[in-house]
Amino acid sequence: MAVPLLMSALPITDLSRLCLHTVTTKPWPLAVAAKNYAAAGLKGITVWRDSAQNHPDGIKDAGQLCRDEGLEIVSYVRGGFFTALDGAGRQAAIDDNKRIIDEAAALGAPLIVLVCGATPGQSLFTSRAQIAGGLAAVLPHARASGIKLGIEPLHPMYADSRCAVNSATQALDMALALKDDYIGVTIDVVHLWWDDRLQAEIARCGREGKLFSFHICDWKNQPCDMLNDRGLMGEGVINVPEIRGWIEQAGFRGFNEVEIFSNRYWSMDQGDFLKQIIAAYRTKS
Numbered sequence: 001m002a003v004p005l006l007m008s009a010l011p012i013t014d015l016s017r018l019c020l021h022t023v024t025t026k027p028w029p030l031a032v033a034a035k036n037y038a039a040a041g042l043k044g045i046t047v048w049r050d051s052a053q054n055h056p057d058g059i060k061d062a063g064q065l066c067r068d069e070g071l072e073i074v075s076y077v078r079g080g081f082f083t084a085l086d087g088a089g090r091q092a093a094i095d096d097n098k099r100i101i102d103e104a105a106a107l108g109a110p111l112i113v114l115v116c117g118a119t120p121g122q123s124l125f126t127s128r129a130q131i132a133g134g135l136a137a138v139l140p141h142a143r144a145s146g147i148k149l150g151i152e153p154l155h156p157m158y159a160d161s162r163c164a165v166n167s168a169t170q171a172l173d174m175a176l177a178l179k180d181d182y183i184g185v186t187i188d189v190v191h192l193w194w195d196d197r198l199q200a201e202i203a204r205c206g207r208e209g210k211l212f213s214f215h216i217c218d219w220k221n222q223p224c225d226m227l228n229d230r231g232l233m234g235e236g237v238i239n240v241p242e243i244r245g246w247i248e249q250a251g252f253r254g255f256n257e258v259e260i261f262s263n264r265y266w267s268m269d270q271g272d273f274l275k276q277i278i279a280a281y282r283t284k285s
């Protein structure tokens, strides 16, 4: 008897929804990355803040050169870090996020992805309340600038000092409580693959119109560095096609964004790495 396949997405047949985060090919400056992504047939680019800021001709020009290559700018990464032990620190974060919104507008990015923050010395509940307060403070500026904000829940291993939002449930509940069309959720498989509520929460994000973006890579079995040893799709323990299927069943038609931090891949020839990414995207995503 044939074993039924796991509920999965349709196979990937082309690169029309493939987007790369500039950090994935970190050794390449933005202009080199954009040229090589386009030459390889990619249609999307997510620009990291350092890569835009290091562009010698400024952020506006950084956006133009991506569009001149035929690339759609999918998002700007990243804002957030709203938590602090004192009010001055929280206000500085709000001010910085307003600048990031201005940068995204100059770049021509429609979405900013948020790593929301967590601060040792206070509870996660306190940090979450501060995140909600910071978001409420910057949302009017985001809306006026036409820039959406995506709360990206991070894996609980980052709850110490990077992000107190650690599940899709928390991210979506926070987004809904803010009652604003400009706030939603970014789903990253590496942060959420373990969550037994993930399928249901992706569906709920879709029903609520809050599914803003989707990041892929893989969690290697026994990574040698918890930040900078992410795997290519198919190299680890995540069933990426299954999660992509949930995302598509929820109505998402945006880009599949490859975001890989890896000392190992950054040390190799980035052109060869790009070929590996595309092969893994076609067959393992």
Ligand code: ZN
Pocket (backbone or CB within 6 Å): 152, 188, 215, 259
């Ligand atoms: Zn991500």
